[in-house]
Amino acid sequence: MTVVHARSKGLTDRETHYCxxxxxxxxxxxxxxxxxxxxxxxxxxxxxxxxCSILSxxxxxxxxxxxxxxxxxxxxxxVKRVHPNKPVFTYQGDGDLASIGTAEIVHVAHRGxxxxxxxxxxAIYGMTGGQMAPxxxxxxxxxxxxxxxxxxxxxxxxxxxxxxxxxPGAAYVERVSVHNPAAVRKAKKAIRNGFLCQxxxxxxxxxxxxxxxxxxxxxxxxxxxxxxxxxxxxxxxxGVLRAPEEA
Amino acid sequence: MAELRGRVRIAxxxxxxxxxxxxxxxxxxxxxxxxxxxxxxxxPAVVAQPSGCLGCGNCAxxxxxxxxxxxxxxxxxxxxxx
Numbered sequence: 001m002t003v004v005h006a007r008s009k010g011l012t013d014r015e016t017h018y019c020x021x022x023x024x025x026x027x028x029x030x031x032x033x034x035x036x037x038x039x040x041x042x043x044x045x046x047x048x049x050x051x052c053s054i055l056s057x058x059x060x061x062x063x064x065x066x067x068x069x070x071x072x073x074x075x076x077x078x079v080k081r082v083h084p085n086k087p088v089f090t091y092q093g094d095g096d097l098a099s100i101g102t103a104e105i106v107h108v109a110h111r112g113x114x115x116x117x118x119x120x121x122x123a124i125y126g127m128t129g130g131q132m133a134p135x136x137x138x139x140x141x142x143x144x145x146x147x148x149x150x151x152x153x154x155x156x157x158x159x160x161x162x163x164x165x166x167x168p169g170a171a172y173v174e175r176v177s178v179h180n181p182a183a184v185r186k187a188k189k190a191i192r193n194g195f196l197c198q199x200x201x202x203x204x205x206x207x208x209x210x211x212x213x214x215x216x217x218x219x220x221x222x223x224x225x226x227x228x229x230x231x232x233x234x235x236x237x238x239g240v241l242r243a244p245e246e247a
Numbered sequence: 248m249a250e251l252r253g254r255v256r257i258a259x260x261x262x263x264x265x266x267x268x269x270x271x272x273x274x275x276x277x278x279x280x281x282x283x284x285x286x287x288x289x290x291p292a293v294v295a296q297p298s299g300c301l302g303c304g305n306c307a308x309x310x311x312x313x314x315x316x317x318x319x320x321x322x323x324x325x326x327x328x329x
Contacts (some may be wrong), residue, residue, distance in 0.1 A: 001304075001318050001320050002254070002318065002321070003317070003318050004302055004303070004304040004307070004317040004318060004319045004320045005304040005307035005308070005315065005316065005317040006307075006316045007313045015261055015287075016311075016312060018311065018312075019263075020263035020310060020311075021263070021265030021266070022288060022311055023311055024311065025310075025311025025312050026309065026310075026311050029313050064317065107326055175323075180271070180309075181305040181308045181309055182270050185308070214265075220267075221267055222267065222269075225267070
């Protein structure tokens with residue numbers, strides 16, 4: 001008998017506060033599994049962001065620092081410079097990273113800090129009640145745009161992975177999704193590559209994970225996966241956007 | 248009795264009943280049991296057809312709350328069940 005899947009030791013025993021079907025839980029588990037499998041669990045230091053993932057320090061079984069809104073990359077920079085041999089990562093949502101934290105994420109890549117950022121993009125501000133985020137899709141209905149986002153008024157969504165991929169200091173940038181089991185496997189591989197890239201000293205790595213927000217989108221968890229696949233993936237194409245040459 | 252290829256277990260008290268495991272399962276082994284409510288107030292997923300489990304682990308891959316444990320049986324163990 002082989003245990004194919006059991007709860008990872010990289011997760012604490014606490015139940016998450018996430019809504020049913022929120023894919024934050026999947027991404028948490030992938031980060032935990034990668035850290036366990038690469039033997040980094042006792043070494044890793046994480047920086048939590050503000051948003052739904054603010055309590056990620058309660059769920060990931062590693063030492064973590066809570067950062068001010070959007071400033072997780074700046075905090076991670078400090079941690080990494082004090083502990084240059086430890087794996088350091090930030091776990092941020094799109095309301096945190098793509099809006100108030102845009103300066104920090106661009107400049108952490110610009111400086112080529114050897115940290116890994118897990119960027120969970122669900123195209124909405126989930127925690128505060130479903131307002132429009134910079135990543136909200138055109139026509140998507142949110143509480144601050146009840147008729148749908150109007151690009152003439154609010155602009156077009158920000159493609160963060162593409163933006164970071166063209167910064168010279170970024171070493172590994174990939175966009176993945178978690179809408180079906182195959183995508184989850186690819187997402188895990190991408191997160192592993194991000195950490196390996198950091199430990200090899202190549203530079204900054206960013207893994208953008210397309211995620212769902214069933215409560216904010218007003219859909220059931222299963223409908224949300226379908227909505228992600230049909231609407232988000234065409235605008236946010238999946239794939240490796242930047243990788244070290246020898247990798 | 249048919250060969251048992253895998254076994255799936257769900258920590259029903261921690262399940263939020265989102266149903267992502269039910270669509271990930273290729274054999275429709277898991278369903279949401281609307282007749283019960285767990286301590287959290289959700290109707291949890293239950294193993295409706297244990298004999299159909301392939302031990303693929305897709306349900307556990309999609310579970311946001313990591314409440315699913317999947318085991319796969321080797322050929323020896325399968326023979327013991329025949």
